[in-house]
Amino acid sequence: MCDENSSIHINSLDSLKSFIEKLGCADSKQLTEEQREEIFINANQKEFSTESVGWMVDIISPNDISTSMFRRSKRSLNEVSMESAIDLIKKALELEVNVAEIYVDTVGPPDKYQEKLKAIFPKIKITVAKKADSTYPIVSLASICAKVSRDHALKVWKFREGIEVPEDGFGSGYPGDPVTKRFLQEYEPVFGFPRIVRFSWSTAVNALEGSAFAVEFEEEDQPGKEKVVLGSKKMTSFFKAEVPVKKFKRHQFWKDRCIEDVTDF
Numbered sequence: 653m654c655d656e657n658s659s660i661h662i663n664s665l666d667s668l669k670s671f672i673e674k675l676g677c678a679d680s681k682q683l684t685e686e687q688r689e690e691i692f693i694n695a696n697q698k699e700f701s702t703e704s705v706g707w708m709v710d711i712i713s714p715n716d717i718s719t720s721m722f723r724r725s726k727r728s729l730n731e732v733s734m735e736s737a738i739d740l741i742k743k744a745l746e747l748e749v750n751v752a753e754i755y756v757d758t759v760g761p762p763d764k765y766q767e768k769l770k771a772i773f774p775k776i777k778i779t780v781a782k783k784a785d786s787t788y789p790i791v792s793l794a795s796i797c798a799k800v801s802r803d804h805a806l807k808v809w810k811f812r813e814g815i816e817v818p819e820d821g822f823g824s825g826y827p828g829d830p831v832t833k834r835f836l837q838e839y840e841p842v843f844g845f846p847r848i849v850r851f852s853w854s855t856a857v858n859a860l861e862g863s864a865f866a867v868e869f870e871e872e873d874q875p876g877k878e879k880v881v882l883g884s885k886k887m888t889s890f891f892k893a894e895v896p897v898k899k900f901k902r903h904q905f906w907k908d909r910c911i912e913d914v915t916d917f
Contacts, residue, residue, distance in 0.1 A: 675698075680785055709798050709801045754776055755788045757783070
């Protein structure tokens, strides 16, 4: 449901390996939420941590990601993630952290990503690799800090849309989570999901297909480019007397503007 980046800063490279081994760091994706929480708490309380380890996160909201991917001058999810990582490194340097080495879990081809980072930070040793989360303990610890921060942010999420969240919540945000699947089955037929859902996520797109109202964007036809229309119904059908079989809770947008359904003119 959201993307996160994290960076870890250390004072003693020699002590890092033993410290992380004692914490029990591993591939953050293979750890349960409770295990990540425990490691996160220990990483912020143990003596070595408070004296030698620092971390910071950059949490990017689902709405920002969707806006970036759908705007006229599009930015891919990989580009958004790269820019976030670069900003974190720049912030560490601005805080006068002595950055000697950088380890990054890649998004996209690692060679191109590494070249991009080296061009920006030529004096720093940089390693970009696939599955760095499970290969380099420091990346695993950074990922744990990011995921725990994300989980905490989601637990206190305030829905601007005023929707009622089921007792079991909205799940982890992963497509295989049954709670998340159930949450995605409820949406507003015109506006779709609340802002906590990334509209550029293929799982969300597939959930809207077939029953949400289609929106057509009028623009000049470009040769060789097919017109993309999402949904199975035109938005104009929303104003017709025909009532969809599925009942939806009215979106706050309509309530705020005192807009009602009109069937007779």
